[in-house]
Amino acid sequence: MSFYRTLKDREDKYIDEKLRGITEQEIYHVLEKEILDEKDFLVILSEKAEDYLETMAKRANELTLKNFGRVIHLYSPLYLSNFCDNECVYCGFKHSNAITRKKLCLEEVELEAKAVAATEILHLLALTGESRKETPVSYIKDCVNILKKHFSSVSIEIYPLQQEEYAEFVLCGVDGLTIYQETYDENTYQKIHLKGLKKDFQFRMDAPERACNAQMRSVNIGALLGLSDFRKDVYFTGLHASYIQSKFPGTEVGVSFPRIQPQTGNFLPANPVSDKQLVQAILAVRLFMPRAAINISTRENSALRKNLIGLGVTRMSAGSRTEVGGYTASIKTEGQFEVNDNSSVAQAKEMISLKGYQPVMKDWLMI
Amino acid sequence: MLIEVNGESKEIDRKISVREFLLELGANPKVIVVELNRSILEQSQWNNTVLKENDKIEIISFVGGG
Amino acid sequence: MDDKLIIAGHEIKNRFMLGTGKFSSNEMMKASLESSGAHIVTVALRRVDIKSKNENILKFIPESCIIMTNTSGARNADEAVRIARLAQAMGCSEWIKIEVINDNKHLLPDNLETIRATEILAKEGFIVMPYCNPDLYDARRLKNAGAASIMPLGAPIGTNKGLKTKELIKILIEEIDLPIVVDAGIGRPSHAAEAMELGASAVLVNTAVSVAENPVLMAEAFALAVKAGRYAYNSGPGAIRDTADSSSPLTGFLR
Numbered sequence: 001m002s003f004y005r006t007l008k009d010r011e012d013k014y015i016d017e018k019l020r021g022i023t024e025q026e027i028y029h030v031l032e033k034e035i036l037d038e039k040d041f042l043v044i045l046s047e048k049a050e051d052y053l054e055t056m057a058k059r060a061n062e063l064t065l066k067n068f069g070r071v072i073h074l075y076s077p078l079y080l081s082n083f084c085d086n087e088c089v090y091c092g093f094k095h096s097n098a099i100t101r102k103k104l105c106l107e108e109v110e111l112e113a114k115a116v117a118a119t120e121i122l123h124l125l126a127l128t129g130e131s132r133k134e135t136p137v138s139y140i141k142d143c144v145n146i147l148k149k150h151f152s153s154v155s156i157e158i159y160p161l162q163q164e165e166y167a168e169f170v171l172c173g174v175d176g177l178t179i180y181q182e183t184y185d186e187n188t189y190q191k192i193h194l195k196g197l198k199k200d201f202q203f204r205m206d207a208p209e210r211a212c213n214a215q216m217r218s219v220n221i222g223a224l225l226g227l228s229d230f231r232k233d234v235y236f237t238g239l240h241a242s243y244i245q246s247k248f249p250g251t252e253v254g255v256s257f258p259r260i261q262p263q264t265g266n267f268l269p270a271n272p273v274s275d276k277q278l279v280q281a282i283l284a285v286r287l288f289m290p291r292a293a294i295n296i297s298t299r300e301n302s303a304l305r306k307n308l309i310g311l312g313v314t315r316m317s318a319g320s321r322t323e324v325g326g327y328t329a330s331i332k333t334e335g336q337f338e339v340n341d342n343s344s345v346a347q348a349k350e351m352i353s354l355k356g357y358q359p360v361m362k363d364w365l366m367i
Numbered sequence: 368m369l370i371e372v373n374g375e376s377k378e379i380d381r382k383i384s385v386r387e388f389l390l391e392l393g394a395n396p397k398v399i400v401v402e403l404n405r406s407i408l409e410q411s412q413w414n415n416t417v418l419k420e421n422d423k424i425e426i427i428s429f430v431g432g433g
Numbered sequence: 434m435d436d437k438l439i440i441a442g443h444e445i446k447n448r449f450m451l452g453t454g455k456f457s458s459n460e461m462m463k464a465s466l467e468s469s470g471a472h473i474v475t476v477a478l479r480r481v482d483i484k485s486k487n488e489n490i491l492k493f494i495p496e497s498c499i500i501m502t503n504t505s506g507a508r509n510a511d512e513a514v515r516i517a518r519l520a521q522a523m524g525c526s527e528w529i530k531i532e533v534i535n536d537n538k539h540l541l542p543d544n545l546e547t548i549r550a551t552e553i554l555a556k557e558g559f560i561v562m563p564y565c566n567p568d569l570y571d572a573r574r575l576k577n578a579g580a581a582s583i584m585p586l587g588a589p590i591g592t593n594k595g596l597k598t599k600e601l602i603k604i605l606i607e608e609i610d611l612p613i614v615v616d617a618g619i620g621r622p623s624h625a626a627e628a629m630e631l632g633a634s635a636v637l638v639n640t641a642v643s644v645a646e647n648p649v650l651m652a653e654a655f656a657l658a659v660k661a662g663r664y665a666y667n668s669g670p671g672a673i674r675d676t677a678d679s680s681s682p683l684t685g686f687l688r
Contacts, residue, residue, distance in 0.1 A: 029669060035607055057683035246608075249573075276687050307686040373480040398489040399481055400523045405515075407522045425480060427519050429490050431462060432477020432503045433452030433532075433590070433617075433639030 003209065003243045004202045007184060007236060015042070019231060022046040031055050041238055041288040045231045050280055057279075060286040060312040067291050070357045073315045074348065075123035076116050077157075077297075079324045080104050080143050082333065084129030086196030088182070090227065090260055090267040092336045093129045095196065099334040102324040103134055109143045113150040115327035119319050119345035122362040124151040125178060127336075130159035130198060137165050141172050148173045152365040155218070159197070160207035166214035175364075177211040178220040179204070180258065183228040184236035192227060205240075212248040219244060220295060222256035225278065226269025234281040238288050245289070254293030254315065255285050261299050261337045275304060279311060286312030298341040302351065305341055309355050318348035368420040379418060386413035389426070399428045436667060438634055440612050441560040441581040443499070446472040448629065449659040450614065451652065452503070452639025453490060461648055463493040469652035475503045475530055475637065478516055501528035501562065508535040510549035517554050529554060530584065530616075530637075531563040540590040544571040548578055555579025564616050567601035572609045583609055584637065586617040587628065591640050593620025596627055606632040622651075622658030629662025 027049050030040040081103035084093045128135045147154045155176030183189050193199050208219040223233035245253045260269040294312045298320040321327050322335035349359040401408045402425040438445040451471040456462040502520035507513035517529045533546040547563045555561050560581045567585035588594035606613050612634035625636045645651035
């Protein structure tokens with residue numbers, strides 16, 4: 001079984017019609033419900049529901065307080081390598097981009113880790129571009145072994161693996177997987193992924209499930225907002241998250257909302273998502289999945305991130321550098337995308353505290 | 368010889384088949400099931416099964432219940 | 434509207450199920466059964482009392498009813514399995530309500546033994562309806578073991594206290610993809626309606642009907658309450674707000 005089948009089932013031609021035909025009565029009714037089903041989720045993702053954001057926000061705020069309290073978990077990304085075999089039109093690391101390619105050697109990983117750890121970050125997300133040749137599983141594992149010494153939790157965001165490979169990483173001490181489907185619209189997906197193994201739509205989509213089967217403790221998914229119709233992408237992201245949660249009740253499921261930002265190559269999104277629409281997406285997912293972790297990265301600026309706290313967000317990256325070696329190198333290579341929140345970790349912590357929330361650096365420890 | 372019927376000791380004075388025994392007791396064969404020594408005894412076997420010393424018989428029927 | 438109750442592939446014509454125990458007479462039981470229109474009816478197995486001339490209860494149950502044998506009396510899985518096989522040997526239907534209780538003070542079911550019995554009997558082709566404490570993990574285990582439904586208790590047997598386990602039942606309804614039939618503790622038709630409004634697929638009632646002063650009328654009241662609750666559930670009731678709407682706008686920053 002695979003979410004791909006569920007996707008194909010639900011992906012009927014009528015979703016557009018359904019989204020257009022939503023009535024106020026339906027929206028009102030959904031917002032009164034305690035438990036939302038898939039149809040309800042679609043209702044609050046409709047354009048008409050944009051008029052109800054304040055009501056949705058109050059519900060989302062209530063739910064998030066109940067389930068998570070006044071807490072924001074902080075983490076930082078650490079790019080190990082920007083070598084990539086794929087040609088994704090929207091990404092700064094795409095193969096055809098003439099950027100300086102770099103891969104950290106193990107000594108450099110140690111230095112980078114120390115630099116991040118010095119900011120008091122304890123949860124780390126290790127990333128690579130997608131190249132099995134340049135950054136094979138063995139290399140990434142070696143890096144994880146170093147990172148483990150400095151952080152209480154290490155997650156990975158790398159190319160999709162086979163189940164046995166995820167199992168190796170779990171054994172190694174990795175407790176989280178982040179992997180974005182980019183878009184759940186298969187047609188668009190094929191058009192924007194021109195070359196490379198990433199063209200395999202289903203293999204990527206099934207990666208979270210393979211990781212769960214390998215006992216990965218948490219998985220984080222999302223669509224890159226702006227590539228396609230965001231309402232449908234968020235809808236299918238929610239369905240995907242719900243599918244994973246139902247199938248693997250013991251796994252912590254999280255959803256991210258990466259919006260396309262300026263990057264090398266200057267790809268412009270076909271369907272740019274406004275702040276209001278981003279908020280709607282976050283609120284809708286919170287109402288549909290009251291216990292999913294919701295993540296906002298430094299793709300978004302500080303002011304917006306501050307306002308998003310209290311609307312359902314439970315995790316944020318801080319102090320981020322998206323260049324390989326970005327935390328220590330004096331001469332920087334190109335980052336994967338432009339970071340819009342350049343606050344330091346200390347500043348992020350203060351912002352969160354001022355908002356009346358507690359920044360949490362360590363949620364758990366792998367022993 | 369002594370046998371046990373529904374948890375109670377009973378003395379029987381001759382060789383008797385299960386079927387005869389049930390009829391003598393006044394049980395209605397149509398609405399009961401019989402366990403002999405913890406095994407269900409099919410109705411077809413009642414005639415040719417003879418009771419022995421220390422046999423334990425349970426005679427069960429449907430009653431009202433939740 | 435197509436709102437059929439299907440259990441194990443069989444269409445069950447009434448979401449009200451009736452237990453036949455503790456009635457003053459078989460005739461009274463029959464009349465109550467008829468006034469409620471129940472489709473699934475439970476019976477138990479007991480040692481025949483040779484001395485008394487008790488009429489066969491099956492004669493009082495219409496042929497159109499599905500007779501579900503309750504394994505009451507079983508204190509563990511082996512005894513429940515034994516009772517089920519006895520029922521089968523009687524030529525009775527394959528419907529079994531597993532009730533394993535080894536506690537005479539509270540009469541609470543033993544979930545662990547219930548799961549064991551379900552595994553064995555489901556493999557033998559029985560349609561297994563397990564009566565249990567409303568535990569989510571155990572419900573998943575029961576489903577994996579082959580149960581045709583989950584029958585969580587609303588409150589301990591005979592207490593008639595209503596849905597004391599309401600929040601847990603709600604979770605089962607949300608998470609378990611099987612009919613949830615609330616059993617035990619339902620003392621009034623309003624409790625039954627409440628269970629149905631939550632989204633339960635059906636309810637099973639015994640004591641509340643059999644010990645009522647007018648069991649025939651009470652049985653009808655229950656059947657009507659179950660219907661009302663189901664209609665309410667299907668019509669999408671509005672929520673009851675716990676807190677009033679307050680404070681400063683959370684999305685003001687978007688303007």
